[in-house]
Amino acid sequence: MKSGKPERHPTADLDETAHQRVRLGILGILSEADRATFSYLREALQVTDGNLSAHMSVLSNAGLIAVDKGYVENRPRTWVRATAKGRATFRAEMDALRRLIARHDS
Amino acid sequence: MNSPQDANLLREVEGTVEEARRRARLLISDYWLPNVFFGATALVAAALLEKGLVLAMVVLWTVAGPIGMLLTGLYYVRKERAIGVARTPWPYALTGIGIFVGCMATGFLGRGQLLSYVGPLVVIGLGYLVFAWLERKLGIAVVGALTALLGVSLLLVSRGHAYSLVLAFFGAAALVVGVWNGFQIRRVARP
Numbered sequence: 001m002k003s004g005k006p007e008r009h010p011t012a013d014l015d016e017t018a019h020q021r022v023r024l025g026i027l028g029i030l031s032e033a034d035r036a037t038f039s040y041l042r043e044a045l046q047v048t049d050g051n052l053s054a055h056m057s058v059l060s061n062a063g064l065i066a067v068d069k070g071y072v073e074n075r076p077r078t079w080v081r082a083t084a085k086g087r088a089t090f091r092a093e094m095d096a097l098r099r100l101i102a103r104h105d106s
Numbered sequence: 107m108n109s110p111q112d113a114n115l116l117r118e119v120e121g122t123v124e125e126a127r128r129r130a131r132l133l134i135s136d137y138w139l140p141n142v143f144f145g146a147t148a149l150v151a152a153a154l155l156e157k158g159l160v161l162a163m164v165v166l167w168t169v170a171g172p173i174g175m176l177l178t179g180l181y182y183v184r185k186e187r188a189i190g191v192a193r194t195p196w197p198y199a200l201t202g203i204g205i206f207v208g209c210m211a212t213g214f215l216g217r218g219q220l221l222s223y224v225g226p227l228v229v230i231g232l233g234y235l236v237f238a239w240l241e242r243k244l245g246i247a248v249v250g251a252l253t254a255l256l257g258v259s260l261l262l263v264s265r266g267h268a269y270s271l272v273l274a275f276f277g278a279a280a281l282v283v284g285v286w287n288g289f290q291i292r293r294v295a296r297p
Contacts, residue, residue, distance in 0.1 A: 021119050033134050033191045033192060035191070040191045045126065101116050101120065104112070
């Protein structure tokens with residue numbers, strides 16, 4: 001006998017901010033590495049400077065990543081790292097994604 | 107999100123993200139230099155010990171330890187700048203310093219007694235277990251566990267050639283781990 005409470009659909013667990021291919025990619029890389037440069041993320045995710053900047057702003061405003069600007073051998077370098085909230089959001093997002101795929105496959 | 111196209115899109119997103127993670131993980135799982143350096147040093151140390159040159163072995167470790175750590179630190183700083191992705195170095199640096207200090211302390215405090223033989227091997231073994239945990243690598247854990255266990259068991263049975271044998275085992279195993287990792291790094295770094 002089924003309970004009266006309807007089963008929660010996995011899409012309800014998707015995070016509006018993180019559920020976007022590039023943003024999820026940024027959080028994915030930063031969940032493996034403690035930090036990555038803007039250039040590394042741009043090349044790894046194959047996006048333009050403007051596109052990456054826009055997505056980073058969204059993640060930064062949501063408190064999911066932190067951006068540190070500095071210089072290496074007199075050249076500007078931007079380091080990006082995931083916050084604790086960002087790592088937790090990434091894990092939850094990937095879990096929701098896998099549940100959705102499993103639901104389709106079953 | 108119910109059509110087969112939606113499912114394919116989800117799989118594609120998951121695949122893209124996992125590939126980006128996998129590549130970042132492979133790029134930063136770079137530990138060939140310290141393994142090759144300290145593996146080779148351990149083999150030379152074992153050979154010196156077999157010839158009865160105990161003082162030469164102590165001098166070798168005293169000189170090679172700081173040089174190896176300095177080289178490793180410089181290598182990681184250069185690599186981080188070159189590839190633009192990195193892990194926090196402090197847990198690795200502290201473990202390396204802990205191994206060096208632990209080996210020197212037990213060797214010195216033991217003064218030729220059992221502790222000066224068992225101590226460094228156990229310290230190296232435990233240090234490698236910490237590295238294995240940091241890297242999530244079973245191979246490194248096996249080298250660490252075997253070095254510590256063989257060190258304790260062989261030395262308790264017979265002190266004769268046991269120390270140099272276990273040291274040679276550690277050196278050879280660390281060399282294999284380092285060379286294998288070097289090949290993996292070259293493969294993933296290739297565009």
